[in-house]
Each structure stands twice: as structure tokens, then as C-alpha cells.
Amino acid sequence: MSTxxxxxxxxxxxxxxxxxxxxxxxxxxxxxxxxxxKTAALWVERHQSGEGLKDRPKPPxxxxxxxxxxxxxxxxxxxxxxxxxxxxxxxxxxxxxxxxTRILKRRGMWLAQS
Numbered sequence: 001m002s003t004x005x006x007x008x009x010x011x012x013x014x015x016x017x018x019x020x021x022x023x024x025x026x027x028x029x030x031x032x033x034x035x036x037x038k039t040a041a042l043w044v045e046r047h048q049s050g051e052g053l054k055d056r057p058k059p060p061x062x063x064x065x066x067x068x069x070x071x072x073x074x075x076x077x078x079x080x081x082x083x084x085x086x087x088x089x090x091x092x093x094x095x096x097x098x099x100x101t102r103i104l105k106r107r108g109m110w111l112a113q114s
Contacts, residue, residue: 026041073106
């Protein structure tokens with residue numbers, strides 16, 4: 001099964017269905033197309049249920065990515081200019097130290113402390 005993990009095109013999925021409609025069982029189809037039998041069974045089942053052979057739409061992310069507010073980023077930068085370390089800034093601002101690091105990198109201030 002050299003194609004495990006590789007998406008089938010709609011054409012390939014259609015071929016699975018045609019082979020199944022011609023009387024082949026899922027195991028034979030998997031061997032012919034060099035795919036996992038579960039993959040062949042999946043597309044036969046979707047065809048039988050009337051879902052078609054297109055990919056299902058992906059659900060939206062559970063929440064949009066967040067970025068720290070500009071005021072808080074400005075405070076992080078000011079504290080860095082005062083000579084505070086990443087951990088000290090994190091403690092004073094209540095941000096996670098990795099968030100502080102991302103802000104400093106984004107603002108070009110990572111390793112800028114002397």
C-alpha cells in the first residue's frame with residue numbers, strides 16, 4: 001500500500017465506486033488501487049449514503065488566533081528597554097514568558113538587551 005496518507009482525487013474515488021459496482025469487494029479494490037481497504041470502504045459507504053465523492057468541508061477553527069494588544073506589547077518593549085529579562089517581564093505583565101519572547105522577536109528586540 002504505497003499510497004497510504006495520500007489523498008485520492010475525485011477520479012480515483014469514482015474508480016473505487018465503479019469497481020465496487022462491477023462486483024468487486026473492498027479488499028480486491030484496495031489491492032487493485034494499492035490503497036488501504038478502510039479507504040476503499042470509506043468511499044463506497046459515502047457513495048451508498050448519497051454523500052458523493054467530494055471532500056467534506058473542514059470545520060472552522062474553534063477560535064480565531066489572538067494577538068496581544070498593542071498597549072501590552074508596548075509595555076513589554078518598555079520593560080525590555082529598562083533592562084528586564086524575559087522572565088521578569090512575564091512576571092510583571094502577567095504574560096507567559098513564551099508570549100513575551102514572541103513579542104520581543106516580532107518587535108526586533110529579542111537579544112537586544114545589553
